[in-house]
Structures are given as C-alpha cells and as structure tokens.
Amino acid sequence: MSAERILVAAAHPDDEVLGCGGTIAKYRKAGHDVRVVFLAEGITARYNPDQFDLPDVKAKIERRNANSKRALAILGVDSKNVFTSLRPCCRLDQVPIIELAKEIERHLGDFKPTRLFTHATGDANIDHGIVHRAALIAARPLANSSLRAIYAFEVLSSSEWNPLQPFAPTAFHDITGFIDAKVSALAAYEDEMRAAPHPRSPDVVRALATYRGAQMGAAFAEGFALVRGIDL
Numbered sequence: 001m002s003a004e005r006i007l008v009a010a011a012h013p014d015d016e017v018l019g020c021g022g023t024i025a026k027y028r029k030a031g032h033d034v035r036v037v038f039l040a041e042g043i044t045a046r047y048n049p050d051q052f053d054l055p056d057v058k059a060k061i062e063r064r065n066a067n068s069k070r071a072l073a074i075l076g077v078d079s080k081n082v083f084t085s086l087r088p089c090c091r092l093d094q095v096p097i098i099e100l101a102k103e104i105e106r107h108l109g110d111f112k113p114t115r116l117f118t119h120a121t122g123d124a125n126i127d128h129g130i131v132h133r134a135a136l137i138a139a140r141p142l143a144n145s146s147l148r149a150i151y152a153f154e155v156l157s158s159s160e161w162n163p164l165q166p167f168a169p170t171a172f173h174d175i176t177g178f179i180d181a182k183v184s185a186l187a188a189y190e191d192e193m194r195a196a197p198h199p200r201s202p203d204v205v206r207a208l209a210t211y212r213g214a215q216m217g218a219a220f221a222e223g224f225a226l227v228r229g230i231d232l
Contacts, residue, residue, distance in 0.1 A: 004032040005146070007113035009104050009135045011127035012042030012089060013068035014189040018200070019153030020117045021075055021182035022175025022209065022222050028076030029178070035081040035111050036072055039100055039131050041065060042192070045090035052088065061086065064191070071188035075181055083107070092130040097137065100130065104138035112146040120152040120225060122165035128158055136227070149232060151224035156199035156208060169223025172216040179209050179220040 006027050010016040016024070016036050024034050041061045044052055051057055065084040072082050087095060108116075118135040119128035132152060139147055154160075154167040175182065183202050186193055196203035209220040226232075 004115055005111060005113040006032060006034040007107055007111055007116050008034065008036045009107075009116065009118040009131055009138075010036065010038055011040055011092065011119060011125065011131045013038055013064050013084065014042060014071070014186070014192050014200075015119070015128070015155050016068075017071055017075070017182060017185045017189070018155045018157075018205070019119070020151075020173075020222055020224070021071075021185050022178040022220070023117070023173040024072070024077065025075040025178040025181040025185075026173065026175060033081070033111075034075075034077050035083070035107060035113070036068075036077060037083045037104065037107050038065075038068065038085045039103065039134070040085050040087040040089050040092055040127055042089050044088045049088075060191075064189075067188050067191075071185040074185040074188060090125065090127055092127045095130075097130065097134050100134035101137035104135055108138055108145075108147070114146055114148045116147055116150045117153055117224070118150070120154055120159055120167055122162050122167065123155060123158045124161035125155070125158040128155060139228075141228070147228075147230075149229045150227040152227055153222070153224055154208075156204060160199065167223075167225070169212065169215070169225055171224045171226045172212060172218075172221045173224070174213070174216065174218040174221050175209060176213070176219040176221075179206060182209070
C-alpha cells in the first residue's frame with residue numbers, strides 16, 4: 001500500500017467508528033496518517049433548545065467529545081488529528097451548507113488527504129445527509145487536488161432506518177484483523193452503546209462486519225459506496 005492520508009468527515013462522535021473504525025485502524029497500523037473531523041456534537045438532539053445551556057447537557061457534550069478522542073486513540077489516531085464541534089446535533093439543516101463545506105475544505109487544503117470517507121446520502125439522520133452533501137461540495141474535482149477517492153460509509157442505527165434507500169456498498173475493506181479494535185473503540189462511547197438486538201451493540205456490529213466480509217470473501221469487512229475514484 002502506497003503512502004495514504006485519510007480524512008474522515010463525520011457528523012457526530014461515534015459515526016466514525018461505526019462507519020469506518022476498522023478501516024481507520026488498518027490504515028494507522030500500516031503507518032498512514034488519519035484525521036477525523038466532526039461537524040456537530042451528538043447530544044442535543046435529545047433536548048429542547050432552551051435546555052442546551054444546562055450544566056448537565058454541556059457536561060454530556062464535553063464527555064461525548066472527549067470519548068471521541070479515547071475511541072480514536074484505540075484505533076491509533078493522535079488527538080491532534082481529532083477535531084470536535086459544538087454545533088447542535090440533528091440541526092445541521094439550520095446551518096448554511098457553505099459553512100460546513102468550507103470547514104471540510106480547510107482540512108482538505110491543510111491535511112491534503114488522498115482518500116475521504118464520509119456519510120452516505122440516504123441515511124435517516126438529517127445531519128448525515130447534510131455532511132455528505134457538504135463533503136461533495138468541498139471535494140469538488142479541482143486541478144491539483146490530492147484526493148484520489150471518496151467513499152461513503154454506513155452507520156448502524158441510521159443507514160438501515162431508511163429501507164426505501166438501502167445502503168449498497170461497491171467497495172470493501174478487509175478488517176479481519178481489526179474488528180476487535182473497532183468494537184473496543186465503540187466501547188469508549190459507553191453512553192451510546194446498547195444491548196443486542198439494538199444496532200449499536202457489539203453483537204450487531206460484528207454481524208454486519210461478518211455479512212460485509214461474506215460479500216468480499218473475508219471474515220470481517222466494512223463496506224463503502226465509492227463516490228469517486230481516480231486510477232484506483
């Protein structure tokens with residue numbers, strides 16, 4: 001594998017591990033740089049706007065963002081390459097998309113990634129779809145771009161909740177040696193994980209990785225929709 005630089009643009013902390021945690025660990029194990037950018041926090045969807053400034057809510061936001069650094073450290077990502085956000089959860093439709101696109105664009109210019117991983121367009125979560133659109137705007141094919149590929153990932157407890165637009169992977173990463181790291185990283189988001197049969201459970205995460213692996217002939221895999229690829 002030639003030198004790669006991986007940028008992950010995710011809506012909320014835990015999306016990155018659910019979507020491509022095994023792939024992140026695999027790239028880091030191979031010595032490639034990985035940067036993760038979150039465009040919103042993952043808490044305030046559960047509260048009314050007049051509750052956002054409550055000390056308990058603020059503490060939960062801080063904890064979720066801190067957990068992202070714990071989770072990504074398990075996957076080998078240094079905290080200096082983890083960028084959290086305080087934008088309200090599930091309200092990115094209230095933010096000008098140009099603001100989100102320009103934030104991603106700044107990371108594209110600064111980090112110069114070769115591969116970009118972001119959300120799928122059909123997810124039930126509104127923030128996921130908006131981040132997908134913002135990423136495509138930011139990563140428009142301009143001259144001298146470092147990007148060679150853009151991938152969309154699926155997120156359990158979101159992607160499968162839109163049965164009329166099911167996620168259809170066209171590219172796969174073998175994560176047979178990294179499924180345990182993915183599950184361990186998700187455990188850092190202890191407030192978000194649930195018991196099976198909830199989709200955000202270790203059992204279901206492993207089950208999806210087993211199914212995606214069966215689609216490519218591996219024990220465990222993560223599936224992606226290839227949005228754009230150049231000389232792959």
